[in-house]
Amino acid sequence: MKFCLLSMEPHHPDHGKLYTDEQNHTNIWAAIMGGTVYNGLLFDRGDYGLDYEYFNEFDLVMVALRQETIEVGLKVKQKSKTKVVVLLDAEVEHFTTHITRDLQAKMVAFLNMADAVAVLHEESLPFFQALTFRPVSLVGLPFPLKRVRRMCPPVQKREEIELGSIIQSSMVRNRDGLVNLAVLSEVGMTGVVDIRDPVETEYIQSIRKHLPIQQIRFRYNNLGWDHYITQANYSLLGLHLDNRYSWGRFPIDCAAVRMPCVAPPSLYTQKILFPRLCVPYYDIEGAVALVKKLVSDVNFYEEAVSYAQSQIELFSYEQCKMRLLNLIS
Structure with a gap:
């Protein structure tokens, strides 16, 4: 499976390459899947010199969702044909309290456009299951x-x-x-x-x-x-x-x-x-x-x-x- 992660972790020399860094953070998903990582905001800004059709090369794109990557995830789904899984990379309060109403509406749209939704806490399952008809499950973060x-x-x-x-x-x-x-x-x-x-x-x-x-x-x-x-x-x-x-x-x-x-x-x-x-x-x-x-x-x-x-x-x-x-x- 050809895998790509879009996260908000700072720029790393292995962005766009085979990612092998094994540390306790979100990017480890790329390491265990044998894939690569891009910073979502930098990608959207054009710093990598790539457009969103590029994601057609991948079998699965994981979007580590925070307020900064909601619109990035929407563009991946709108402009490519790849399968997309949302990883809710923050606590529930981040999504319910600390983002604007406009972004919340876009988030709900993205959750229903994506192919699946992965959460990091079982107590958030009922909330996100109520927001989307897509499969929702606890997946977590791999640990080295x-x-x-x-x-x-x-x-x-x-x-x-x-x-x-x-x-x-x-x-x-x-x-x-x-x-x-x-x-x-x-x-x-x-x-x-x-x-x-x-x-x-x-x-x-x-x-x-x-x-x-x-x-x-x-x-x-x-x-x-x-x-x-x-x-x-x-x-x-x-x-x-x-x-x-x-x-x-x-x-x-x-x-x-x-x-x-x-x-x-x-x-x-x-x-x-x-x-x-x-x-x-x-x-x-x-x-x-x-x-x-x-x-x-x-x-x-x-x-x-x-x-x-x-x-x-x-x-x-x-x-x-x-x-x-x-x-x-």
Whole structure:
């Protein structure tokens, strides 16, 4: 099957070529399908020097849908004859709240023109099934499990908490970082923060002036995801109190390097991998209690890790690819 993914991931040298990069992000679909990737907006702008008839060369085009790619997806379906599957590459709130009414109408039109719709959270199934007569199913994101196991052998864990996303590189958009820091201030352990932008450091330092956080260790991530995952392997456990109903990349990162993760069940992978460590994102006392029990109770810790290991194959290349092929068949 000749496969192409249109996403919003930044430009990569392998765009338009055989894509082989195996990291925990949307573009991995091209890697496991033996296909290629283009940035949807750059394609529409003409940066690749191609028109939409070009997609006739492919058996399947996957459009990773966000507000920026709705019109791109419509053009693929209108101007080519290829089969198109929509991958809803954001939480439901993105599509219901954060895009204009005009774009919402275009999105519904696209969902009904596409050949199938793939979602990243089972709780969004009824909503999208109501919007389209096309097949809708949970497919998810493949995870490079075998590769991570080679990169990240068992190591001696440090008594540190790996924190999920703190803040994006915009001062106006915060992803529940303050909730993570509130828990950290109550447990008295060092937190590790993967930093991608100086504004994140400034934000955390300003909070630390007023919260009794023992220590924050900043990991400046200018070497990419491989460096992040090999370093995260040394953390004792993960914490990510995120209020979105989304796929949840962080819990599966944690499971892959054999550390428990405390997070809300609204993250789909958390619910599957760490059901005993689920806590509502606003439940500070509950999260603190789970962290302290993981640190003090070796059996509880090992049981959480063992259970996650028994479930993680659900997100393997083979399982995700099978779900996609079943959806489009």
